[in-house]
Amino acid sequence: MRRAVCPGSFDPITNGHLDIIVRASRLFDEVVVAVLINKSKANLFTVDERIDLIREAVRSHPAAPANVVVDSSHGLLVDFCRVRGIQSIVKGLRAVSDFDYELQMAQMNHSLAGVETLFMSTNPQYAFLSSSLVKEVARYGGEVSGLVPDVVLKGLRDRSGS
Amino acid sequence: MRRAVCPGSFDPITNGHLDIIVRASRLFDEVVVAVLINKSKANLFTVDERIDLIREAVRSHPAAPANVVVDSSHGLLVDFCRVRGIQSIVKGLRAVSDFDYELQMAQMNHSLAGVETLFMSTNPQYAFLSSSLVKEVARYGGEVSGLVPDVVLKGLRDRSGS
Amino acid sequence: MRRAVCPGSFDPITNGHLDIIVRASRLFDEVVVAVLINKSKANLFTVDERIDLIREAVRSHPAAPANVVVDSSHGLLVDFCRVRGIQSIVKGLRAVSDFDYELQMAQMNHSLAGVETLFMSTNPQYAFLSSSLVKEVARYGGEVSGLVPDVVLKGLRDRSGS
Amino acid sequence: MRRAVCPGSFDPITNGHLDIIVRASRLFDEVVVAVLINKSKANLFTVDERIDLIREAVRSHPAAPANVVVDSSHGLLVDFCRVRGIQSIVKGLRAVSDFDYELQMAQMNHSLAGVETLFMSTNPQYAFLSSSLVKEVARYGGEVSGLVPDVVLKGLRDRSGS
Amino acid sequence: MRRAVCPGSFDPITNGHLDIIVRASRLFDEVVVAVLINKSKANLFTVDERIDLIREAVRSHPAAPANVVVDSSHGLLVDFCRVRGIQSIVKGLRAVSDFDYELQMAQMNHSLAGVETLFMSTNPQYAFLSSSLVKEVARYGGEVSGLVPDVVLKGLRDRSGS
Amino acid sequence: MRRAVCPGSFDPITNGHLDIIVRASRLFDEVVVAVLINKSKANLFTVDERIDLIREAVRSHPAAPANVVVDSSHGLLVDFCRVRGIQSIVKGLRAVSDFDYELQMAQMNHSLAGVETLFMSTNPQYAFLSSSLVKEVARYGGEVSGLVPDVVLKGLRDRSGS
Numbered sequence: 001m002r003r004a005v006c007p008g009s010f011d012p013i014t015n016g017h018l019d020i021i022v023r024a025s026r027l028f029d030e031v032v033v034a035v036l037i038n039k040s041k042a043n044l045f046t047v048d049e050r051i052d053l054i055r056e057a058v059r060s061h062p063a064a065p066a067n068v069v070v071d072s073s074h075g076l077l078v079d080f081c082r083v084r085g086i087q088s089i090v091k092g093l094r095a096v097s098d099f100d101y102e103l104q105m106a107q108m109n110h111s112l113a114g115v116e117t118l119f120m121s122t123n124p125q126y127a128f129l130s131s132s133l134v135k136e137v138a139r140y141g142g143e144v145s146g147l148v149p150d151v152v153l154k155g156l157r158d159r160s161g162s
Numbered sequence: 163m164r165r166a167v168c169p170g171s172f173d174p175i176t177n178g179h180l181d182i183i184v185r186a187s188r189l190f191d192e193v194v195v196a197v198l199i200n201k202s203k204a205n206l207f208t209v210d211e212r213i214d215l216i217r218e219a220v221r222s223h224p225a226a227p228a229n230v231v232v233d234s235s236h237g238l239l240v241d242f243c244r245v246r247g248i249q250s251i252v253k254g255l256r257a258v259s260d261f262d263y264e265l266q267m268a269q270m271n272h273s274l275a276g277v278e279t280l281f282m283s284t285n286p287q288y289a290f291l292s293s294s295l296v297k298e299v300a301r302y303g304g305e306v307s308g309l310v311p312d313v314v315l316k317g318l319r320d321r322s323g324s
Numbered sequence: 325m326r327r328a329v330c331p332g333s334f335d336p337i338t339n340g341h342l343d344i345i346v347r348a349s350r351l352f353d354e355v356v357v358a359v360l361i362n363k364s365k366a367n368l369f370t371v372d373e374r375i376d377l378i379r380e381a382v383r384s385h386p387a388a389p390a391n392v393v394v395d396s397s398h399g400l401l402v403d404f405c406r407v408r409g410i411q412s413i414v415k416g417l418r419a420v421s422d423f424d425y426e427l428q429m430a431q432m433n434h435s436l437a438g439v440e441t442l443f444m445s446t447n448p449q450y451a452f453l454s455s456s457l458v459k460e461v462a463r464y465g466g467e468v469s470g471l472v473p474d475v476v477l478k479g480l481r482d483r484s485g486s
Numbered sequence: 487m488r489r490a491v492c493p494g495s496f497d498p499i500t501n502g503h504l505d506i507i508v509r510a511s512r513l514f515d516e517v518v519v520a521v522l523i524n525k526s527k528a529n530l531f532t533v534d535e536r537i538d539l540i541r542e543a544v545r546s547h548p549a550a551p552a553n554v555v556v557d558s559s560h561g562l563l564v565d566f567c568r569v570r571g572i573q574s575i576v577k578g579l580r581a582v583s584d585f586d587y588e589l590q591m592a593q594m595n596h597s598l599a600g601v602e603t604l605f606m607s608t609n610p611q612y613a614f615l616s617s618s619l620v621k622e623v624a625r626y627g628g629e630v631s632g633l634v635p636d637v638v639l640k641g642l643r644d645r646s647g648s
Numbered sequence: 649m650r651r652a653v654c655p656g657s658f659d660p661i662t663n664g665h666l667d668i669i670v671r672a673s674r675l676f677d678e679v680v681v682a683v684l685i686n687k688s689k690a691n692l693f694t695v696d697e698r699i700d701l702i703r704e705a706v707r708s709h710p711a712a713p714a715n716v717v718v719d720s721s722h723g724l725l726v727d728f729c730r731v732r733g734i735q736s737i738v739k740g741l742r743a744v745s746d747f748d749y750e751l752q753m754a755q756m757n758h759s760l761a762g763v764e765t766l767f768m769s770t771n772p773q774y775a776f777l778s779s780s781l782v783k784e785v786a787r788y789g790g791e792v793s794g795l796v797p798d799v800v801l802k803g804l805r806d807r808s809g810s
Numbered sequence: 811m812r813r814a815v816c817p818g819s820f821d822p823i824t825n826g827h828l829d830i831i832v833r834a835s836r837l838f839d840e841v842v843v844a845v846l847i848n849k850s851k852a853n854l855f856t857v858d859e860r861i862d863l864i865r866e867a868v869r870s871h872p873a874a875p876a877n878v879v880v881d882s883s884h885g886l887l888v889d890f891c892r893v894r895g896i897q898s899i900v901k902g903l904r905a906v907s908d909f910d911y912e913l914q915m916a917q918m919n920h921s922l923a924g925v926e927t928l929f930m931s932t933n934p935q936y937a938f939l940s941s942s943l944v945k946e947v948a949r950y951g952g953e954v955s956g957l958v959p960d961v962v963l964k965g966l967r968d969r970s971g972s
Binding site for chain 1: 488509512513514573574576579585589592593596602603604605606607610
Binding site for chain 4: 772773774775776
């Protein structure tokens with residue numbers, strides 16, 4: 001069984017992330033979306049909320065791929081891969097500034113445990129998207145529909161309304 | 163009337179910023195310098211001090227352009243543009259590391275409100291300049307004359323002397 | 325009168341070029357599209373054909389801006405600007421690989437004649453487009469509708485059919 | 487059946503190429519190495535020679551993967567993929583200068599035919615390797631053992647001796 | 649006497665740093681390794697511990713260069729250079745993301761005091777290495793032998809065991 | 811004796827090249843400027859003319875360093891280094907687009923013969939300069955004084971006048 005993992009903070013999932021997850025689901029038997037737990041970072045959504053948002057976003061996507069599972073990971077991603085029988089890490093590349101850091105992580109993960117990283121080019125219409133940019137725009141009341149799944153749109157409104 | 167905005171933290175304004183502002187003032191009927199208010203960042207100068215330093219630096223520049231106004235902005239830059247009737251954002255590009263982030267912001271601002279961003283290449287002699295580098299050098303008593311307007315030079319000395 | 329020039333080989337014009345031209349036409353009183361004549365390069369379309377394709381593409385665009393004129397230029401672009409009373413060069417930036425070369429040209433043109441270059445970010449959906457890529461795909465019978473104006477689509481078919 | 491293609495000129499195959507091919511062979515059921523025919527480029531080895539060198543290099547590799555086939559392709563790579571039932575293009579990324587061009591090709595191929603491109607990071611010890619650099623060094627009698635498979639080493643010596 | 653300085657945080661020294669120090673020691677009469685003191689950053693090892701780790705790592709290296717001295721620096725690096733009679737700063741470059749920042753620092757240091765910066769390319773096998781990546785991997789119990797000198801390996805284990 | 815080589819086509823030498831050569835002459839006991847002979851490239855000046863232009867430019871420079879010698883090199887640069895007892899290659903880096911290619915060459919030269927490459931940052935005021943840009947501007951009668959040494963200015967005028 002060919003398994004891949006899509007790791008990230010997903011605080012929250014954007015349409016750019018979702019596009020990568022759905023495209024990856026066509027290339028592998030199973031895609032595991034791993035929400036990375038990083039306690040030193042302040043997040044808008046809890047890990048459980050982020051997992052629920054991803055599940056709902058995948059379910060509501062027109063393709064609604066059935067071979068996507070969502071989970072959280074703390075510790076080293078390569079350990080997560082070994083335990084789950086995952087051979088590949090799949091990452092979206094938006095721009096050159098992503099590239100250097102991601103290449104270093106990829107080479108480190110290969111050196112640590114022989115796990116391969118496969119980079120997919122982000123859909124150009126989402127190339128300018130990031131979770132932090134979405135949160136910044138939403139905080140000031142800017143319009144982010146079209147940039148995030150509907151379920152996230154609702155979550156962001158609840159958050160700013162509270 | 164063709165209006166452009168030069169946004170930034172300007173903590174403090176450098177000769178690189180000033181060069182972009184003066185050059186932009188030749189291409190537009192009015193240039194608005196917008197000091198962006200970001201409360202999560204610790205600044206050396208207050209917003210009012212930064213505005214005064216920019217006004218004085220523009221006034222003392224040999225070209226002393228009369229069509230430059232200075233103001234502060236909180237919230238989304240595209241909202242500031244809509245309220246002021248500004249069609250373009252003007253930014254200086256120093257290096258590739260600026261490029262990716264600025265391109266993402268430009269595409270987001272275009273997507274949010276149809277506001278265009280125009281990038282000008284920084285004067286090569288200021289390509290290595292940034293406000294944070296200037297502050298770091300000044301903090302340790304390094305010589306920054308030639309890198310910032312005279313009024314800022316004085317402001318930095320007052321600050322480190324206090 | 326605020327005039328800008330959009331220079332390029334335009335062999336042929338793509339939807340990415342057209343997008344920049346139309347967006348620039350909203351920021352300046354007149355936009356001159358300059359087809360640069362470079363005899364050392366083998367081109368698919370003659371200079372006159374390229375000019376006609378650009379004129380027709382601008383005319384057929386939904387915005388159909390009336391302040392766009394098309395011409396050819398040989399020699400230095402800064403000389404073209406001086407003769408025409410043009411203050412700014414407008415260029416689309418697609419990616420980092422464009423950036424370094426364009427920055428060098430911009431600084432050279434500023435050093436030679438004080439002409440400013442303003443960079444606009446390419447519409448993300450055209451970020452992967454280039455004239456040479458379009459020609460390569462068309463030569464092998466690939467589908468390029470959606471990537472070039474209709475008039476160019478017809479031109480490419482005539483060319484490959486001959 | 488999950489099939490991927492590793493396309494390239496392979497004039498000649500280097501240890502960097504071979505490393506990508508072998509690693510890809512572990513992630514897919516079948517890996518097709520496609521020698522791209524480009525008549526406008528002067529090559530050192532003929533297409534048939536290049537195919538033979540790749541076959542021999544794969545066979546002599548310690549892993550000797552049995553699921554690698556080698557073929558040539560002219561025309562569009564996406565047509566090759568459709569005919570062969572290939573879902574993914576696999577490419578090695580060495581450096582940022584590769585990145586922009588490859589990203590454009592990936593987005594074009596996705597736009598043309600929905601074929602995905604997966605990028606793998608090149609093994610750091612081969613990051614400086616390219617076929618053209620190897621040929622240049624070999625032409626002047628430099629030592630390239632360790633940089634290319636043994637069968638290529640022999641081929642380069644025969645070539646420079648003739 | 650030709651003296652160069654290798655500055656850095658070295659929290660802790662990696663095999664990538666050590667490789668640059670040893671190679672620089674062959675090109676200059678004396679190489680000073682300067683541990684930069686930055687009080688605003690949280691470090692894993694104290695300045696004195698970092699100095700000891702570097703000294704021991706240099707001593708245990710097969711080349712064991714005798715012309716390497718280790719010291720700490722606070723304040724401006726160019727002041728450190730002037731006091732010590734150092735003409736050149738030597739830095740390893742791993743990737744493009746290093747490049748822009750380092751170039752700005754180099755031009756600032758040249759502008760401040762005429763001190764030259766010489767960049768060496770990092771050994772490709774260490775291109776993905778950084779102190780922070782090493783610390784992150786070690787914190788989660790990942791294997792970092794081969795990435796850092798033995799004395800650092802021991803230091804990291806003591807640290808995570810406490 | 812600490813010797814470094816500054817290699818290049820130098821067709822013709824620019825003020826950017828000259829700046830690197832003079833700065834390198836302060837860091838090494840002898841600097842050898844090596845004009846690389848590349849028969850497959852069409853050049854404006856012959857190898858002997860280029861050597862003479864470099865010699866005259868160094869002699870006329872205010873610093874007039876006495877430890878600079880000029881020669882030509884065909885074949886591999888590392889062979890040139892071995893024959894001359896040169897330990898280091900010195901190159902100017904202007905921009906990121908230089909970086910990747912130069913890094914590959916540096917790593918290849920280190921792998922081939924243990925020769926180190928030291929990169930110096932180009933003086934920002936010459937960051938946009940290249941021999942080919944200078945030739946293009948001069949061909950169309952543009953003003954290049956200030957960009958090249960006086961002796962080259964004269965050479966370019968003689969050339970375009972013939």
